[in-house]
Amino acid sequence: MRPGRQLAVLGFIFVVLYLLVFFSGGASGGWKDRLEPRLGLDLIGGTRLTLEATNSIDGKPPTSENLEEARRIIENRVNAYGVAEAEVVTEGDRNIVVSLPGQNRELNDVGSAAELRFRKVLKATDGSGAVTAPAATPAPSGSASPAPSGSASASPKASASAKATASPSAGGQGGGAPAPSASPSASASPSAPAASPSASAAPVPQSVEEQRKAVEKKVGATAWAAASALQAPADFTADPSLAEKLKPFGTLSPAEVAVLSPQMQFNVPTITCAQLDKRPAASIKDEKQQAVACESGAAKYLLDVAKVVGTDVDDADAVLDQTSQWVVSLNFTGSGQDKWTALTREAFNNEGGACDQTALGQDGKCRVAVVLDNEIVSSPEIQGVLTGDSQITGSFNQKDAAELAGNLRYGALPVTFVPQEQQNVTATLGESHLRAGLLAAGIGMLLVIIYSFFYYRLLGSVIFLSLVLSALLVFGALVVLGRQIGFTLTLAGIAGMIVSLGVAADSFVIYFERLKDEIREGRSPRSAVPRAWIRARRTIISANAITLMSAVVLYIVSVGAVKGFAFALGLATILDLVVVFLFRHPIMTMFARTRAFLSPRVSGLGRALPARTEQANPRNPRVKEA
Structure with a gap:
């Protein structure tokens, strides 16, 4: 064996790795900056x-x-x-x-679905759950009318809050030429984040029809029949018995309410805005069906099919209007502008009498609701045929308007998401974590080194050098991987590396104890080193392979911080094997040729070498005769 070749290969790996650290793509700043890994x-x-x-x-x-x-x-x-x-x-x-x-x-x-829909308001009723009469006409939330210059503007509802405007994430993205400027207004109403099905709900069946049957069974046949027979919002003053019959609908979860027909959601007074606002994301996504949604948490609207959608919006920007208020300006695509003009014409003329008296604005014109996901941002009254672009207005600050415009600009998500976990970590806490992690790693390595020198003496230097080389390899790999694949070192990753110290120490123990066994069996230290390596190598590989497989499985099935732990553990284990094969065995072969290695006091083989000497004397009869 020529240990120099293996050490040369290891040296070559170090040179290539640290050339990548200092000079690869993404390396910038001073030497210290280039040595910084990407931290989580x-x-x-x-x-x-x-x-x-x-x-x-x-x-x-x-x-x-x-x-x-x-x-x-x-x-x-x-x-x-x-x-x-x-x-x-x-x-x-x-x-x-x-x-x-x-x-x-x-x-x-x-993560909001960000489905933008423009729907005409057909009917309106009270959504607070305290309805005793058919329904009073809610106060309009704004109006839209042609401006003298040929553009259009709209006045928002005065009670809109900035917090509410930031909440909805909006609409689609389309392509096409922008149209001239115009504006129907929209104010923002309080919005609830997309909610997952209620924990109290029954297990979700496989189809909407099965879900609807489960709801029918829950409310009972009497309540279901009474709700199905309604042609308008129930009037409890005219028929007090309806209140008791429809009461079970007030116990439904938002997910259960979502599977009911729009007519039933609108006509049953015990189905409130509190339930409708918390329906699962994308509950009213279908643009070809009527829908029910609330504004300001109290007014419940029956909405027409969506005739203008998010993909009809070409661009959105946060701008200051003439009153120095932040608004979101919408530019429609070419076809989208035609659809918007047709929709405002329908609303202005109330074609076919589609909007009943409860849905008309103060000037007797239909309103158009701007719907983001499950909620109404605004429902301005249309006071003229709008041939230009639009504005969503409200009590926005710059940040809120910019966020809403960004969501409108980049389009709707093709998948519905539910937030699972959000973690906020302050910079001070992060620095404390980093110090604690590095301290734990340093203490762990120090304890291993102290034990190694105490128990193995000269062989302890092999352990020390191996751990130093492993640490340098891992550090360089972290820096390069952070630039190339975006790997970030987290506290869990540091924990994985600390665990790898124990795996590395185990491989030392296996090798050195096997070496002692070979010497006790009568072999010289020089011949015992290669034989001990052959017999210990399989055990070392098996032990590291099991650790590596565990890390791979953990990485595949886990998410978040646990995945970082598994990646760091697997990386450190692989690099430890590189050091075992390219440094530990070659350096032991070189040590075996030195006189210090033959000294029981220096080598750390003190208990093995004397045993070999005592067994050798009886085999030499000449020594006994002398």
Whole structure:
């Protein structure tokens, strides 16, 4: 064996690795900056949100194409926040993880379905659950009318809040030439985040029809028959018995309410806006069906089919209007502008009398609701045929308007997501985690080295050098992988590397104890080293292979921090095997040729070498005679 060749190969690996560290793509700044690995949020602070893709009908995961498209749209939305080094990655077949380093913020909106719909308001009633008469006409939330210059404007509802405007994430993206400027207005109403089915709901059946039958069974035949017979919102003053019959509908979860027909949702007074606002995401996604939604949490509207949708919007921008208020300006595509003009003409003329008296505005004109996902952002009264673009107005600040415009601009998600976990880590806490992790790693390595020198003496230097080389390999690999594949070192990753120290120490023990056994069997140290290596090698490989397989399985089935732990453990285990084969065995072969290795006091083989000497004397009769 020529140990020099193996050591040369190891040296070559180090040279290539650290050339990549200092000079590969992404390396910039001074030498210190180039040696910094990419740190995770738990070490430098920031926000991480895990979004899980859901399907309300069959529960199957989305296709890989849809998941990747959703990841791209969410990444565009996050980048619109102007945050450096934001990271959006897929995990498994249904999760997307959004990470924003260096700050804390609410990220739930980036996973909203962002379906934008423009629907004519057909009917309106009270959605508070306290209806005793057919329904009073709610106060209109705004109006839209032609402006003298030929553009159009709309006045928002005065009670809109800035917080509410930031909540909906909006609409689709289309292509086409922008149209001239115009504006129907929209104000924002309080919105609830997309909710998952209620925990109290029965197990979700496989089809909508089965879900509807389960709801019918829950409310009872009497309540179901009474609700099905309604042609308008129930009048409890005219028929007090209806209140008791329809009472079971007030106990339904939002997910159960979502499977009911729009007519039943609208006509049953015990189905309230509190239930409707919390329906699962994409409950009224179908643009070809009528829908029911609420505005301001009290007014319940029956909405027409959507005749203008998010894909008809070409662009959206946050701008200041003439009153120095932040608004979201919408530019329609060519075909989208034609659809918007036709819709405003229908609403202005109330063609066919589609809008009843409860839905008309103050000037007797129909209103058009701007619907984002399950909720109404605004429902301005149309006071003229609008031939230009639109504005969504309300009590926006710059940040809220920019976020809403970004969601409108980058389109609707092809997959529905439910937020699963959001973690906020301050920078101070992250630095504390980093110090604690590095301290734990240093203490672990120090204890292994102290024990090695105490028990193995000269052989302890082999352990020390091996651990140093392994640490350098792991560190260089972390820096390169952070630039090339975006791997970030987290606190869980540091824990994985600390665990790998124990795996490395085990391989030393296996080799050195096997070496002692060979010497006790009568072999010289020089001949015992290669034989001990051959017999210990299989055990070392098997032990590391089991650890590596465990890390791979854990990486595949886990998400988040656990995945980082598994990756770091697997990486450290592989590099430990490289050091075992290219450094530990060659250096032991070289040590076996030195006189120090033959000294029991220096080598650490003290208990094995004397035993060999005592066994050798009886075999030499000449020594006994002398």
